Amino acid sequence: MANDATVRRIAVIGAGPAGFYAAEHLLKQSEPPIAVDMFDRLPTPYGLVRAGVAPDHEKIKNVTRVFDKTAEREGFRFFGNVDFGTDITIDDVKQHYHQVYFSTGAQVDRSLGIEGEELPRSHSATEFVAWYNGHPDFRDLEFDLSQERVAVIGVGNVAVDVARILCRTTEELRKTDIADHALEQLAESRVREIVMIGRRGPAQAAFTLPEIKELGHMEDAGISVMGKDMELDEHSRAQLEKNPDRLTTKKLEVMQGYVGGTNPQASRQCIIRFLLSPIALHMTDDGGVGSMTLMENRLEPGRGSRLSAVPTGNTMTLSCGLVFRSVGYHGVALSDIPFREDWGTVPNDRGRVTRDDGSHMVGVYVGGWIKRGPTGIIGTNKPDAIETATCMLEDLASGASFTPSADDMAKTLRKRGIDFVTFDDWKILDALETENGLAQGRPRVKFTRVQDMLSALG
Numbered sequence: 006m007a008n009d010a011t012v013r014r015i016a017v018i019g020a021g022p023a024g025f026y027a028a029e030h031l032l033k034q035s036e037p038p039i040a041v042d043m044f045d046r047l048p049t050p051y052g053l054v055r056a057g058v059a060p061d062h063e064k065i066k067n068v069t070r071v072f073d074k075t076a077e078r079e080g081f082r083f084f085g086n087v088d089f090g091t092d093i094t095i096d097d098v099k100q101h102y103h104q105v106y107f108s109t110g111a112q113v114d115r116s117l118g119i120e121g122e123e124l125p126r127s128h129s130a131t132e133f134v135a136w137y138n139g140h141p142d143f144r145d146l147e148f149d150l151s152q153e154r155v156a157v158i159g160v161g162n163v164a165v166d167v168a169r170i171l172c173r174t175t176e177e178l179r180k181t182d183i184a185d186h187a188l189e190q191l192a193e194s195r196v197r198e199i200v201m202i203g204r205r206g207p208a209q210a211a212f213t214l215p216e217i218k219e220l221g222h223m224e225d226a227g228i229s230v231m232g233k234d235m236e237l238d239e240h241s242r243a244q245l246e247k248n249p250d251r252l253t254t255k256k257l258e259v260m261q262g263y264v265g266g267t268n269p270q271a272s273r274q275c276i277i278r279f280l281l282s283p284i285a286l287h288m289t290d291d292g293g294v295g296s297m298t299l300m301e302n303r304l305e306p307g308r309g310s311r312l313s314a315v316p317t318g319n320t321m322t323l324s325c326g327l328v329f330r331s332v333g334y335h336g337v338a339l340s341d342i343p344f345r346e347d348w349g350t351v352p353n354d355r356g357r358v359t360r361d362d363g364s365h366m367v368g369v370y371v372g373g374w375i376k377r378g379p380t381g382i383i384g385t386n387k388p389d390a391i392e393t394a395t396c397m398l399e400d401l402a403s404g405a406s407f408t409p410s411a412d413d414m415a416k417t418l419r420k421r422g423i424d425f426v427t428f429d430d431w432k433i434l435d436a437l438e439t440e441n442g443l444a445q446g447r448p449r450v451k452f453t454r455v456q457d458m459l460s461a462l463g
């Protein structure tokens with residue numbers, strides 16, 4: 006199909022949800038016939054569904070079956086282990102394709118910008134999550150789980166994932182597809198207390214209802230919220246009275262139920278604190294983080310309807326030997342593609358990439374987290390990807406595209422000696438992982454090194 010002159014060839018860079026949802030929409034069209042080559046820097050597809058979604062959230066990962074259906078469509082090819090920017094460039098793309106769609110996600114963490122942030126034992130949640138999920142770039146990181154108290158900065162769903170994984174028993178984790186190296190080290194964990202810290206109040210907590218409820222149902226861990234933290238300030242109360250919001254009210258009810266603790270006898274305790282911002286991390290005698298200074302906040306009306314955290318001037322010290330900063334992800338600039346460093350996204354107009362002067366870059370599109378920033382669940386990427394794919398189809402119809410001249414990209418990659426992984430290859434790896442998992446009563450045992458994956462494929 007790739008050589009048929011009527012076929013419009015599209016490169017999708019990034020095999021996460023946004024990549025697959027766009028590929029599905031494009032491949033469903035018959036006029037013009039479309040071929041999609043999907044690239045990922047990892048040999049494995051699915052982006053954060055494999056490397057982000059928590060191991061104990063097995064059911065969520067079933068969405069990969071939907072992506073597999075897309076991969077079965079005529080005209081779809083996968084090129085894993087191919088990095089845009091290193092192995093292929095925008096010039097390669099222009100020579101081989103009519104259009105390119107970037108769905109490279111948000112690959113790094115946002116920083117806090119406070120003193121001591123870079124101390125040993127202060128990590129981003131991004132690193133920890135990628136480590137326990139077996140992302141090859143992170144598998145050799147080390148986390149000192151001999152520390153008894155851990156602070157998690159931020160109260161979003163990623164912070165909840167981190168806290169929950171630290172609270173789970175080895176037996177709970179052993180049933181999941183958590184990476185073997187993480188399972189071994191978490192089994193030796195001496196962590197007893199996890200303090201999650203929100204800079205605003207309970208009514209502004211970013212975690213969602215199922216996630217906060219789940220913290221109350223762990224085998225050998227309790228959860229608690231301080232009664233004084235649950236007293237709503239006048240602005241939050243006024244907002245909820247003016248615009249009743251069922252989900253926020255429900256979340257507040259659930260947290261109210263955590264006041265005093267759910268299971269004080271449990272081996273591990275998760276404590277959620279509100280209206281506190283870390284302003285400095287401090288070194289202890291061994292050179293690693295040993296404590297942090299927290300500023301107490303109050304809420305004041307900010308931009309639009311947002312209530313902002315304003316420092317009161319009162320501070321407190323929290324001793325903690327390990328810190329995970331979970332204050333959001335951040336996109337990474339792509340070679341020769343415009344980028345907004347402050348937002349960590351590629352500037353775009355409904356997915357069409359725009360230059361500084363607002364003009365469209367012909368043939369270049371974005372979808373998912375690199376388009377709109379690091380928010381939203383897997384499903385949020387579907388309408389987002391369809392919006393971009395619809396623009397792509399309109400542009401193809403009007404002739405706004407590259408005019409490719411070169412041969413098949415597979416030949417170009419082979420000529421360059423790039424050891425790419427096809428979707429059939431991935432299916433072999435997938436079968437090996439699930440087979441190994443079956444033997445241990447686990448969903449899969451993940452490959453965590455690229456070299457091991459390539460060796461397994463011979």
Ligand SMILES: Cc1cc2nc3c(=O)[nH]c(=O)nc-3n(C[C@H](O)[C@H](O)[C@H](O)COP(=O)(O)OP(=O)(O)OC[C@H]3O[C@@H](n4cnc5c(N)ncnc54)[C@H](O)[C@@H]3O)c2cc1C
Pocket residue numbers: 018019020021022023024044045046047050051052053054057058059062065087088089090108109110111112134163166334372373374375380381382383384385386
């Ligand atoms: C820790 C965590 C847990 C989450 N858990 C859930 C959950 O339980 N349920 C839920 O609904 N949502 C969850 N989400 C949200 C969901 O994962 C995201 O909405 C979604 O993955 C974003 O999709 P994306 O395709 O934009 O990016 P990603 O999923 O990040 O995919 C981007 C892909 O691009 C590839 N890539 C990057 N740079 C390059 C390059 N230069 N060349 C080639 N390839 C490249 C990456 O390897 C990756 O495969 C979670 C998010 C995080 C961070």
Ligand SMILES: NC(=O)c1ccc[n+]([C@@H]2O[C@H](COP(=O)([O-])OP(=O)(O)OC[C@H]3O[C@@H](n4cnc5c(N)ncnc54)[C@H](OP(=O)(O)O)[C@@H]3O)[C@@H](O)[C@H]2O)c1
Pocket residue numbers: 117158159160161162163164166203204205209210211212216282283331332333334379380381382
């Ligand atoms: N189970 C799931 O469905 C699941 C699991 C994981 C992730 N996700 C999704 O993935 C997306 C990303 O999740 P996320 O948790 O990384 O991001 P998030 O939902 O945006 O939460 C970020 C948290 O960090 C806080 N924060 C930001 N800057 C801060 C600072 N300077 N100091 C202190 N706190 C700061 C935010 O507080 P403010 O509110 O005050 O800004 C918020 O509590 C979300 O849409 C999430 O729902 C879903």
